[in-house]
Amino acid sequence: MDKIIEILTDNGIDKAKSKTFGKYYQMLIEWNEKINLTAITEESEVAFKHFLDCISVFTSGVIAPGSSIIDVGTGAGFPGIPMKLYDSSLNITLLDSLNKRINFLNEVISVLNLSGMTTLHGRAEDYGVNKEHREKYDICVSRAVANLATLSELCLPFVKVGGYFIAMKGPKASEELEAAQKAIKLLGGRVEKIINYDISDTDYDHNMIMIKKISATSTKYPRKAPKPSKEPLI
Numbered sequence: 351m352d353k354i355i356e357i358l359t360d361n362g363i364d365k366a367k368s369k370t371f372g373k374y375y376q377m378l379i380e381w382n383e384k385i386n387l388t389a390i391t392e393e394s395e396v397a398f399k400h401f402l403d404c405i406s407v408f409t410s411g412v413i414a415p416g417s418s419i420i421d422v423g424t425g426a427g428f429p430g431i432p433m434k435l436y437d438s439s440l441n442i443t444l445l446d447s448l449n450k451r452i453n454f455l456n457e458v459i460s461v462l463n464l465s466g467m468t469t470l471h472g473r474a475e476d477y478g479v480n481k482e483h484r485e486k487y488d489i490c491v492s493r494a495v496a497n498l499a500t501l502s503e504l505c506l507p508f509v510k511v512g513g514y515f516i517a518m519k520g521p522k523a524s525e526e527l528e529a530a531q532k533a534i535k536l537l538g539g540r541v542e543k544i545i546n547y548d549i550s551d552t553d554y555d556h557n558m559i560m561i562k563k564i565s566a567t568s569t570k571y572p573r574k575a576p577k578p579s580k581e582p583l584i
């Protein structure tokens with residue numbers, strides 16, 4: 351974990367926070383032997399491709415201190431846990447349909463003593479129609495979960511009018527956006543821009559698609575699983 355700390359401090363993260371990232375890394379590697387959490391395990395790769403990639407979301411400029419955020423399809427906690435370790439004032443909800451991953455996340459929250467952080471086990475299609483969660487978040491983030499048309503149906507229902515859905519995407523961001531334009535509009539979103547960003551030491555093309563929620567989502571959405579993925583709104 352020394353390498354993680356070195357890379358993160360070299361990239362402007364203070365020593366105390368970098369050490370906490372190191373502890374998260376240790377837990378990730380330990381648990382990854384029992385349950386499938388990540389294919390990337392080498393220290394510097396985790397530092398760049400998971401941790402620094404996830405906290406690049408702050409360069410979007412829309413994440414105010416204290417914001418309420420939901421991470422849809424968080425898996426091993428990406429990007430939600432790195433976001434919380436970087437800015438402890440955020441209130442973050444981690445949602446995933448796989449209970450084994452939720453158990454891991456609960457353990458991380460407990461061991462790292464993270465307050466203002468909760469987990470939800472279940473599908474976005476079900477929580478998106480639940481009054482306690484629908485249109486209750488300033489921001490919804492999601493990385494590597496589904497194509498943008500499907501993801502918009504899973505994510506936009508959680509966002510308050512005036513808030514943002516940030517889709518963290520790879521090199522096919524523009525292509526996906528093209529195919530999802532109709533869905534985004536239908537769900538009450540407006541595309542503001544695609545932010546292309548670099549992570550030192552990686553050659554991967556990273557993009558954040560910034561979608562503002564400009565009107566309430568019709569109660570027709572999200573549809574029940576598996577409709578959003580089998581019949582995307584395109």
Ligand code: SAM
Nearest residue numbers: 423424425428446447448472473474493494495
């Ligand atoms: N966001 C993480 C990352 O960037 O490493 C995990 C990505 S992993 C490829 C996709 C995750 O989304 C899985 O953990 C899966 O269980 C979850 N997922 C997929 N569809 C979902 C849905 N409809 N509702 C909740 N979770 C979902």
